[in-house]
Amino acid sequence: MTTTTISVEGMSCEHCERTVGEALRGVDGVTDASVDREAGRASVEGDAEPDELVRAVEDAGYTAHA
Template identity: 75%
Template sequence: MTTITVEGMSCEHCEQTVEGALRGVSGVTNATADREAEHATVEGDADVTALVQAVEDAGYTALA
């Protein structure tokens, strides 16, 4: 399991957008975003750099 910091989520739709972006990364089996905690938890065998890039491509700031 991998946890990354995600900044900029302000609503449930934001969480869904981040989760969708992360689930699109090869090797991800599940992803859950939490706007209040400002992080996303990812299950599976995915490259952290690819996870950060996917979140940033979706319009949010991510830190591994």
């Protein structure tokens, strides 16, 4: 299993963290996701491709970079 870290911009509260985490956990191949709004990043476990993770976060309304 791989851990991928992506940068996430635009999170300002706990609701934002939850939204991003739910979006990431909804990606096929993701087994867990941890989101830190203060650090502006998310750590994702599983075998999903980084571009799929970025797309999920952007679809949830935030900016992301692998």
